[in-house]
């Protein structure tokens with residue numbers, strides 16, 4: 001097997017935190033790249049996760065994989081999420097990542113997209129607890145104690161529920177935290193996240209439990225903390241739509257009268273600036289940011305017109321012009 005040429009992670013002495021006032025940014029394939037993680041951290045995310053990265057892709061130095069590990073000093077503490085179905089590859093990937101300076105890892109056992117399930121990875125592991133445990137053990141062995149978490153769903157479907165057994169066995173194997181998105185894999189994003197499972201599991205685990213699922217606003221997150229017994233929450237689609245969700249979360253916990261101060265202009269410009277500073281990959285960033293910026297302005301009276309303008313932008317500088325046109329600087 002070829003030796004990796006991994007990007008080196010910046011030195012980090014920041015530990016993970018699992019408290020109600022330390023919300024996490026979820027792994028988000030196609031979105032939780034370095035610029036977005038930095039944006040969310042600036043707005044109050046305390047821990048961030050990379051998107052899922054193929055352990056095999058890492059081992060074979062697949063060109064699409066290594067850029068996903070781009071990081072910087074401000075991007076700490078960082079959890080690298082891996083997916084795979086072979087303990088050997090997962091262990092090797094963690095060993096190399098540790099050597100390159102990465103400190104924390106997560107095993108994806110929740111992704112139900114066909115591309116991942118076909119490889120017997122992601123949520124497919126929920127149907128094979130022994131294999132899932134072997135994968136987790138291989139990662140834990142290479143990472144050391146306190147460094148590996150597992151992100152699960154309830155099971156493949158109602159007839160195949162793997163909780164709480166699998167979570168408890170993962171804890172016994174040395175997992176340092178469990179993240180639960182309480183839906184079945186077959187559901188995708190349909191129906192509602194069933195928070196009663198969080199409560200059940202929180203009562204049985206001794207390690208921290210992170211809640212994920214249908215946390216579309218900071219109030220959803222705080223309600224979930226109050227009712228589920230989870231240690232902390234992880235924002236996913238809520239953060240994609242509104243990265244201020246993290247500062248709103250802090251404001252609610254601090255019992256401030258108003259949500260945190262939002263400035264759409266500042267948000268859009270900051271995201272553009274971060275992408276310029278840390279270009280995520282060779283892909284066309286103008287096309288990519290058109291969609292991302294449009295999602296930030298959804299719900300505004302000018303959202304449709306702005307979205308149409310973004311759609312027509314072909315050059316990077318045009319994105320700035322559109323922001324200036326629709327969200328002029330305050331006099």
Ligand SMILES: Cc1cc2nc3c(=O)[nH]c(=O)nc-3n(C[C@H](O)[C@H](O)[C@H](O)COP(=O)(O)O)c2cc1C
Pocket residue numbers: 026027028029030031050051052081108109110111151181212213214215216234235236237238
């Ligand atoms: C666009 C998108 C990409 C995602 N990518 C990942 C991923 O790479 N790894 C993972 O474990 N979960 C992934 N998820 C699941 C989220 O991390 C989260 O668990 C899920 O969206 C439920 O939270 P929410 O309902 O608050 O969005 C993704 C979800 C979305 C919407």
